[in-house]
Amino acid sequence: MTASVEVFDRHRRLLFTVAYQMLGSVADAEDTVQDAWLRWSAADRTGVADPRTYLVQITTRLALDRLRSARTRRETYVGPWLPEPLLTGAGPVASAPPEPDPDECAELGEQVSLALLVVLETLSPAERAVFVLREVFGLPVAEVAAALGRSEAAVRQLAHRARSHVDARRPRFDTDRQAQQEVTERFFAACAGGDVEALLAVLAPDVVLISDGGGKARAALRPIVGAEKVARFAAAIAAQGAAIPDLRIEIVEVNGCPGIVARVDGAPFVAVSLVVADGIVQQVLVVRNPDKLTGLAQP
Structure with a gap:
């Protein structure tokens, strides 16, 4: 049991970020990660060769289910809907903020900006999942296809459609x-x-x-x-x-x-x-x- 907890905790931040990117909700992302843990702890893991890939697949499927139901709720939302902001620093930002660690670049800057999350809201659930997994986290097409239960050809088509949609709508963003x-x-x-x-x-x-x-x-x-x-x-x-x-x-x-x-x-x-x-x-x-x-x- 201890080993399974250690493995899951090693990937917890990645799983939260995948779920947050897909849902735009901190609370829903946390609930999704908790559901992923329940699935992981109850699963027969003897045949799991790559825990990271397996956990990302579980989290993606759970997030997709939540995203579809969330879209129905948002149809009756009062006023404009914005994603939930997320505190990514522990305190006040210094006048000259340090550059982010390269290993964390997928979790900082434009990749988790509210502006990008607003644009992702205009994608279909499947397009959003493919964009997040392919464009943000750089997962191979084969892994994305396995996570979504679709063919690699279908994933490539979804990725092209999502990329074109996002590129046309995302606001210009100063990386400095x-x-x-x-x-x-x-x-x-x-x-x-x-x-x-x-x-x-x-x-x-x-x-x-x-x-x-x-x-x-x-x-x-x-x-x-x-x-x-x-x-x-x-x-x-x-x-x-x-x-x-x-x-x-x-x-x-x-x-x-x-x-x-x-x-x-x-x-x-x-x-x-x-x-x-x-x-x-x-x-x-x-x-x-x-x-x-x-x-x-x-x-």
Whole structure:
């Protein structure tokens, strides 16, 4: 039993990331990993030559089942739906954040960014699974086919379709982490100071702000488009937040990038992620639904 626990724990982070990429939900990803453990612990493992491949297959199938049922629930969701943000750093981001370890690059930066997860929401469940396994984790076609129970030819077709779809819709993304940090700090300072002009200077003319309250917190029911509208909305929200007792706001690493998280009495209250390109903000993604903030709990 101890050996099986050790093997599973060795791959737990990978399994969580696969499930999170497919579901866009921290809670559902954690539940999927737990279900995978139950399957693993009850299975006859004598014929399992590659535990990693076997566990990824189990997790993928479980996540696919959850994804299909989740899509039905999201049809009645109040307002725009955004993925759940995930705290990927332990504390405030330094002014010059260190480069990520190459071995962890599949779990950082654009690969887990909220912007990419938003685009993945537009894929079919099978396309999303293939994209995650092939494009994000680089699994061989044969392994992906085995995980999905499809032929290799079908997987290649799904991969081509998913890649084309994502490439056409994903926003431009600045890979310079220092630039992301600086723009995030400028956005944060402008919001905190209620400085609309400073906000306009850091926003792209066609910037889009999407806020997710899920009917449980105040949020815009439609995307807000345009620098002027976004700047005034952000400044107004910041002014309202300033009146909340015990509100603490900091820049931390969210989904592999600098993000803004506000807490009240230590509990996550709102998360803001920015999509930065060419030194300005292209998208502002605001998550206020309290049910979606569990992934921001500090360790």
